[in-house]
Amino acid sequence: MKVMHIMLPVCAMNCYLAINEETKESIIIDPGSAPERIKAGVEQSGTTPVAILLTHGHFDHAGAAAEIAAAYGIKVYAYEKERETLANPEINLSVMMGEAASYKTDIFLKDDEEVEMAGLTFKCLATPGHTPGGCCFYFEKEGILFTGDTLFRGSVGRTDFPGGSMSQLVNSIKEKLMVLPNETICYPGHESATTIEFERNNNMFL
Template sequence: MKWRRIPLGPLQTNCYIFSNDKKDCLIIDPGGDAQQLISIIQKQHLKPLAILLTHAHFDHIGALDDLRSKWDIPVYIHKNEKAWLSDSSLNGSQYFMAGKIEVKSAEQIINGEGVLSIGNFELKMLETPGHSPGSISYYHAPTGIVFSGDALFSGSIGRTDLPGGNHEQLIQSIHQKLLTLPEETLVLSGHGVETTIEAEMESNPFLNGF
């Protein structure tokens, strides 16, 4: 399995392409710049199977409809944010951008934790609310990576001042769902560079003293 980080959209949100030896891939959080992303995928001769969303803020969903028009693949989102894709007030685009982002509803709704199987990809779904009520992280144990969205960053955590945000809930999510992963787990965040669970346990100032 291989992964590639591609910053996209107005906030340079990290989109990830997670691929296997068969050239199948999953697309995680395509925030914008759809044609750039499509070009990268085509040049690598990859076959997208699905789009996974860690949450539905505007900077994570901007390329959804263009990608679905290109490949006719399903979008997965947590049930707590299924209405956000088509509502610019919920996904935040009407407050942070000149134009609203409203995209089609997701084809697949995640109702809770468990194992998500798509092709030969198997990811453990971890509910990590706090940054938003439907935030979810995807953990791939064989590769030792977790796609944490905007829950946990290198040296920081997600903001909680947006609708549905809850600081105490986010801290609890990080400690109970992410910091319990193996310390060597690579954390692939929604913004910035990758980090490890060990590094955040030792030096993240927002998690000290909990």
């Protein structure tokens, strides 16, 4: 699997394409803004998108999902406990952008649910704390984890937004992420990539 990074302008957000180079298909993770930039990235990759995964429902991660889904005729997936965040403009923070938006999701996943698409298999790992239904997507075979705003290099996500909890977030990371292999590469929603080993040894929040 190849990971393609697309930097988005709103909140310097990382959108990713999880690419199966054999099938020439891709999964779009967190298309938060700048849909034309995302489409350009897809075109550059030479792949056909098959789905959108949302690590959580904040506007900077979900804002362009509906337009991208419509453009490619694909479905949007999120963790089942993120329904209210996606639907409520006060909780998804879209009111901060002056648009009070609700974000549509087609399929809600359960904790530890395993999904196969684009010839790739991933697991939805519930990691509440940044939001009540935040999650990470773990591609075990490839040793890749998309962490959204749960885990950053040397840090963790903010918990001062509606529904946030620092104790819950730290517990989520310890119980769901720190048990993964050291060599697992973590691709966060902001800033640079890291590994489970680096965070286990260096993250002051853990």
